[in-house]
Amino acid sequence: MSQPSLNELKKVNVFQKASDDDLEFILQNSLVRSIEENSFFFLQGDEAAYLYILLSGRVKITQSNTNGQQVSLRIVYPWQIFGALGAATHKVAVYPASSQTLENSAALAIESSFFRTLMESRPYLAFGMMNLMTGYIQEIQERYRELALERVEQRVASTLIRLAGQSGVKSEKEAGIELIFSRQDVAELTGATLYTISRLLSDWERKGIIQSGRERICILKPHELTLIASNSN
Amino acid sequence: MSQPSLNELKKVNVFQKASDDDLEFILQNSLVRSIEENSFFFLQGDEAAYLYILLSGRVKITQSNTNGQQVSLRIVYPWQIFGALGAATHKVAVYPASSQTLENSAALAIESSFFRTLMESRPYLAFGMMNLMTGYIQEIQERYRELALERVEQRVASTLIRLAGQSGVKSEKEAGIELIFSRQDVAELTGATLYTISRLLSDWERKGIIQSGRERICILKPHELTLIASNSN
DNA sequence: CGCCGATTTGAAATTGGTCAAACGGCGTGG
C-alpha cells in the first residue's frame, strides 16, 4: 500500500487543523507498513519508537499477563491513531500493550521522537493528542466500572452496542447492524470466557435479539440490548 | 487554609518547569476550597468548571453505576492534580467521576477554561498534562487487565503494593508499611466485596504477612504480597 | 471429500457474593 494523500490524512482527528505543509512534513518522516491478519505491528514491551495511523484493516490492542491470557483494550479502525503514548511523553519507553491485526492491514508509522518535537511548536497537535487521551481514559474507566460491577450479560450487551457505534455497518433492508468478531474476540473485550459468550449469544438468538454465525454477529434489536445493558439489579 | 506558596506549587509535577510569573498568574485565577471528610469536591456529571490541586488530606476518585454501587479509580495525595480532564479538551463538559475526601481536605481550584487557554501558549504545561494522562492510562489499563484475568487474592495483593508505593509511610523499627484504608476502601479499589476483603486480610494476618486493625493495614512482608500478586495460575 | 478452526452444549467444580448475626473498639454524653 502506498502513502495516503493529504486529504485522506485529514480524516485523522488529530490532524483536523493541520496545514498541508505540516502534513507533508509528517509524511516525509513516516513510512507505510503492511502486515497480514493475526500479526503484530508491535508487542507489549517493545520500545515505543513509532506511533501508527491505521490505513486499512482492523487492529485490536491487547494486554497479556504472564500466563499468556489476554484482554482487548480497544479496536482500531482506519484513520485512527494507535501506539501513541510513547509520543506523548519522554518517560514512556515501551508500548504498554500489543497491536494485533484482525485482518490484513496497513498503517503509517511515524517516529515518536519526530512527532514529539513537532508537538512542541504545534499546539493544535498537543490538544489533539490530549483529546484522544481524554477519550481513552473515559472509555477505559467506564469499562473498568462495568467489569467491577456488572454481570457478563450486561457487559456483553454494552460491548456490542459500543462496537456497533464504532464500526457498525447498517445492512440494507433494516436487516440490523453487522459486527465481524469471533466469540473469542467478544470474550476478550468483555472479560469473560469463550463458552459464556457462546451460551449467551445462543440465548439471544433464540430470543430474536441477534442473528449470528461464524465470526459474525448481527444485531436485530439494538433497543433490547440497551435495555439489558442498563438492567438495574 | 490559605493559598500555597510558589515553592510548594513546584511540587506539582505539571508545574515543574513553570516560571514564577506563570505560577503567580495561576494563583491569581484560582481559589482554595476546604471541605470535611466524606464530602465531595465534585460529583460525577457536574460541569467540569475547575481542575483541582490537592493541598492537604486525601481524596478518592470514584465512579458509580445507576444502582449506586461504586468503584474507586484512584487515590489522590497532596500536590497531585485531579478533575483535570475538563481542562484538556473542549469536548468534556462534565466530570466522568466523583471526588470524595477520605479526610478533611483542602484543594486549589483552577478554572478549566483559564488553564486551557494558558496551555495554548505554554508547551511545558501541555506536555505535563499529557504526561499525567499517560500515567492514568497505563495504570487503569493494567488494573483493567488484572480485574479481567486475576483472582481477588492477586488483585488485593497488587492493590496493597500499589498503595504502599503511592502513600506508604515506613514505620520506624522495620515495623512495616502502614496504610490507612478501611476494608470497604480496599474493596472498592479491587472490585470485590467488603466481606471477601475481610476474610482475605484475616487469613493474611494469621500467616503473618500483614497486621491490621480498624481502617488500618500494616504490611509486614511486602515480598510475600509480591509473590501472591504475580502468582501464575 | 476431508480437515481445521470456530462454535455449541452438558455436567461438574469453584470462586466469590449475599445475607444474617455477632463482635469489638473508640468516642461521647451523662
Next chain:
DNA sequence: CCACGCCGTTTGACCAATTTCAAATCGGCG
C-alpha cells in the same frame, strides 16, 4: 469516669454466576 452506641469488622452458612473441562457439531475452504 464509665456505660452506651455507633460503625467498622468478622464469621458462618448458603447460593448464584461463571469457569472449567470434555466432547460433539458445524461450516467453509483447499
